[in-house]
Structures are given as structure tokens and as C-alpha cells.
Amino acid sequence: MSKITIREVAQESGVSIGTVSRVLNDRPGVKEYTRRKVLETMKALGYQPDVAARELSFRSGLRIGLNVAPNTKRLTPFFFLFIESLMNRARVDGLRFEEVGNLPNGLPEQLPDGMVLFGAHDDDPRIAYLQQNATPFVLIGRGEGIASISPDDFDGGYQAGRHLTALGHTSILHIGGYMQHQAFKDRYEGFREALSQAGVMHNPEMVLDGRFSALDAYRVLAGYLEGSGGNHPERFTAVFASSDEMAQGALVCLADHHISCPDQVSVVGFDDLPELGDTLTTIHQDIPLMAEQTLTLLGEQIDRQPPRHITLPVQLVARQTTRRL
Numbered sequence: 557m558s559k560i561t562i563r564e565v566a567q568e569s570g571v572s573i574g575t576v577s578r579v580l581n582d583r584p585g586v587k588e589y590t591r592r593k594v595l596e597t598m599k600a601l602g603y604q605p606d607v608a609a610r611e612l613s614f615r616s617g618l619r620i621g622l623n624v625a626p627n628t629k630r631l632t633p634f635f636f637l638f639i640e641s642l643m644n645r646a647r648v649d650g651l652r653f654e655e656v657g658n659l660p661n662g663l664p665e666q667l668p669d670g671m672v673l674f675g676a677h678d679d680d681p682r683i684a685y686l687q688q689n690a691t692p693f694v695l696i697g698r699g700e701g702i703a704s705i706s707p708d709d710f711d712g713g714y715q716a717g718r719h720l721t722a723l724g725h726t727s728i729l730h731i732g733g734y735m736q737h738q739a740f741k742d743r744y745e746g747f748r749e750a751l752s753q754a755g756v757m758h759n760p761e762m763v764l765d766g767r768f769s770a771l772d773a774y775r776v777l778a779g780y781l782e783g784s785g786g787n788h789p790e791r792f793t794a795v796f797a798s799s800d801e802m803a804q805g806a807l808v809c810l811a812d813h814h815i816s817c818p819d820q821v822s823v824v825g826f827d828d829l830p831e832l833g834d835t836l837t838t839i840h841q842d843i844p845l846m847a848e849q850t851l852t853l854l855g856e857q858i859d860r861q862p863p864r865h866i867t868l869p870v871q872l873v874a875r876q877t878t879r880r881l
Contacts (some may be wrong), residue, residue, distance in 0.1 A: 715748025
């Protein structure tokens with residue numbers, strides 16, 4: 557006699573595989589009548605849950621929610637590429653994605669089987685809400701004591717700083733994002749560490765807020781070049797932007813001010829976005845691998861395994877926007 561599967565339990569109970577998974581893992585979001593019906597069906601069929609069955613439950617029809625922090629003003633090209641990679645992987649695994657926009661509000665019964673969170677910050681109420689409702693989740697970023705994944709932002713910033721100082725640059729402008737965002741903090745700290753090891757003291761006045769976008773990076777760099785407020789900005793020979801999008805804004809601004817790259821100013825980005833072509837020196841991160849590992853982490857959380865953080869390696873790719881002084 558063949559072994560009873562979780563799919564057969566779902567069919568016999570008249571519910572989804574995701575609902576059976578919730579019952580198996582003793583999670584909220586299932587009405588008591590439905591929970592009893594599923595348990596009775598398991599007993600009647602002689603179903604014995606095991607690790608393999610739980611893995612199958614994760615890869616067959618579960619609802620996975622995506623949620624972006626409420627204060628997010630715009631979505632970056634990196635975000636869209638990551639979502640595309642996540643969706644491609646989900647098709648292989650038989651998962652269903654949906655946008656969840658009401659965290660930390662809404663009814664616990666409406667929560668999906670797992671969540672992927674973007675743009676979290678310290679004391680983010682979404683994290684406490686999901687923990688209180690026993691909903692598995694993965695944070696895209698770096699978190700303490702929760703399942704999370706991120707590129708090695710510190711090392712990426714370090715590689716950018718080391719590359720520029722090795723080329724002889726000592727006066728380097730940094731265009732970052734919101735410094736309350738851990739990724740941008742780590743990229744700046746890594747960059748500053750590389751400069752420190754090279755004996756270069758970085759001037760805090762040479763840190764500009766590009767707010768994640770090409771347009772804002774253009775504006776803030778233009779203001780610096782034009783000496784906004786009557787200031788006389790320190791001359792620089794290189795720019796490290798914490799995203800490719802901000803690097804693109806910097807490149808356009810430099811060109812509009814008749815500053816040649818890389819002859820007069822070198823530029824390094826971060827992400828290695830394919831739409832920017834193959835000219836920008838940047839920090840490459842493997843977005844498809846991040847998507848795959850995100851689903852691995854989420855499977856572990858659905859399986860009630862201890863949370864862990866995955867740090868993915870990054871690599872500087874030297875192209876045409878940097879040169880030796």
C-alpha cells in the first residue's frame with residue numbers, strides 16, 4: 557500500500573495544501589472546525605507527517621506574501637529584479653505569491669503561509685506582529701535573532717574603497733541612501749574602513765544622501781558641485797555610490813557639469829544591474845542566488861527550524877568608469 561501524501565489529505569478534507577500545512581505546524585489562521593476536520597482526515601487515512609512531507613508541503617501550493625515597509629516612497633530596480641528572480645524560482649517550486657499591504661494591521665486568519673519582508677528597520681512593528689501570530693517570515697536585510705538574508709554590504713563597501721585607494725584616490729565623495737537603512741550603513745562603514753587602512757581620513761562633509769534614486773543623486777551632487785549656500789566644496793577625484801542607480805545619476809550630473817569620467821573623476825556603484833550595461837565599475841551581487849536562498853530560509857521557518865542569517869558574497873567588477881591617477 558502506497559504512503560498517504562499531504563495532497564491526498566488536502567483533497568479528502570476539501571481544503572488547500574497550505575491549510576493542511578498550517579494544521580501540521582499548529583499555526584493560526586485555521587478555523588477550529590476546519591482544523592478538526594483535517595486532523596480527523598489524517599487519522600482516518602493513516603497519514604504520518606515527516607520531514608519529507610513537510611518539504612513537499614512547502615513546495616506545493618503554499619501562499620507566500622510580499623510586504624514592503626509602509627514608509628517606502630519608491631521601489632528600486634534592484635527590488636524588481638529580486639522579485640522577478642523570486643517569481644521564477646516560485647514557479648519551479650509551485651508556490652503562489654501575493655502582495656500583503658496591511659501589516660501590521662489586518663486579521664491573523666488572512667495571513668499567508670509565509671512572508672518575505674522588505675525595508676525593515678529597528679523596532680519594525682511588522683516583525684513583532686508576525687512573531688505574535690506565529691507566521692514564518694524572512695527579512696531581506698540584516699536582522700538579529702530572525703531569519704534574514706543580505707549581501708555582504710560591509711565587504712562590498714570595503715572592496716569599493718580599496719579599489720579606489722589602490723588607484724591613488726584619496727579624495728572620494730560618497731553618495732549613500734538613508735543611513736537608518738542597515739545596508740547603506742554597512743556599505744559606508746566598509747568603505748570607510750578601506751580608506752582608514754590606506755591611511756586616508758574621510759571627510760564627513762563628503763557624504764551625500766542620494767535617497768536611493770538617480771534623480772536625487774543627481775540633485776545632491778549638483779548642489780555639491782555648485783557650492784550650495786555659498787560653500788566651497790572640497791575637490792574630489794572619485795565617487796562611490798551605494799547603488800548603481802545613484803551611480804547613474806552621478807554620471808549624468810558629472811557629464812552635465814563637463815566633468816569627464818573616468819579622466820577627471822572615477823565612479824563606483826553597487827548592485828551590477830544589467831540594464832546599466834557593461835561600462836560601470838560596480839559591486840556585483842548574485843540576485844538569483846539571493847532569491848533561491850530566501851525560499852530556503854522560508855522553508856526552514858515553516859519547518860520550525862531555528863532562524864539564521866545568510867550573508868552572500870559580493871565581488872567588485874572593474875570596468876570603464878575608474879582609472880589610476
